[in-house]
Amino acid sequence: MAESPSLPDLDPISDRAVFRQIADHLREAIERGQLAEGDKVPSEAQLMQHYGVARMTIRNALQVLQSEGLTVAEHGRGVFVRSHPPVRRLASDRFARRHREQGKAAFIAETEGAGGKPSVDSIEITEVKPSPDVAERLKIGPKDRTVRRSRRYLINGQPVETAISYIPVEIAKGTQIMQPDTGPGGIYARIEEKGYRLDHFVEDIKSRMPLRDEVRALRLAPGVPVFHLVRTAYASDGTPVEVCDTVMSSDAYVLSYELPAR
Known part of the structure; x- marks a missing residue:
């Protein structure tokens, strides 16, 4: 042949x-x-x-x-x-404060670092009562409400990730978190401006096959699984300030972690 x-x-x-x-x-x-x-x-x-x-x-x-x-x-x-241009998602670096101080949210910093062009669309902002799981992670009551920010991330015009953030209303109200454009440094920069200095993040990750809506949103080829990641952000006093429910195309990312041996 x-x-x-x-x-x-x-x-x-x-x-x-x-x-x-x-x-x-x-x-x-x-x-x-x-x-x-x-x-x-x-x-x-x-x-x-x-x-x-x-x-x-x-x-x-x-x-x-x-x-x-x-x-x-x-x-x-x-x-x-199939082409697989992965972005190396460095867990030990992506939320570094220096990125926010440079006016870059984590997705922008890591995508530009990989030579890609980042963009965000499908932004929706609503005030909702969170699910029991999200409420437990945020340590809020069953009647408390959160600001829900839903969006889709793209690299060079190709959808790679969807994310839904839940932020307690008392933190989000009166900030650009309530606006489509959250401003330089993104959500976390606005949370720190409210006096909640970020200290650490906890992420739970699993791999699974995508749901029908996820296939459509991420334009996934048949057989491509997704990473389902739920992250909780904590302030220095231990207060949970955000939960982010993320679905990532598995062929767009390499998840990289640096773990101390102590």
Whole structure:
């Protein structure tokens, strides 16, 4: 096959289904770099000729790769190896005060550090009674209300993350937290201006498959899971000042942590 990776022949005595053998061969070519990010996968006709199988067998093999998030089909152009331009999310650095002092929120600082162009859209601000879980994390009563800030983050125009912050009303009221543009340094800069000096953050992270609305919001390819992260921000006196419920496209981020050995 011209301008294609060297693919092995089918194993006639294998008990593995033919379409899965073909998927295995293509996956190995991707993992070895014979098919790099953005490269076009051999066409159905090329694969049919090489393996001597029906078109439906080839389509089933390609569907396996797409369901694993390794490839993406572009109508009228073919199937391509999916690009994964990850942002390294440095847990030990992203909320450093120096970023806020420079007028940059965490997402802006880390995205620009990776050479990307950050943007935010779908901003919604409402006053709500939080869920029992959020209320417990904020240590507020069942009748207390919070300001809910929902937004979507994009890198180079590609959605990568949705986030919903819950801030106690007495902290958010009278600040730019109530406005679409929270100002230099973002939410945390405004919270510190209210006298709540941030001390530490606690994050709970799990990986799962996305819900239908999350697939739509993040434009996820089939088979791509998400990171579901819930973060609680604490002031120096131990007061919880914000809970942020975040859903992140797993192929857009590398989660990096520095842990002390003491």
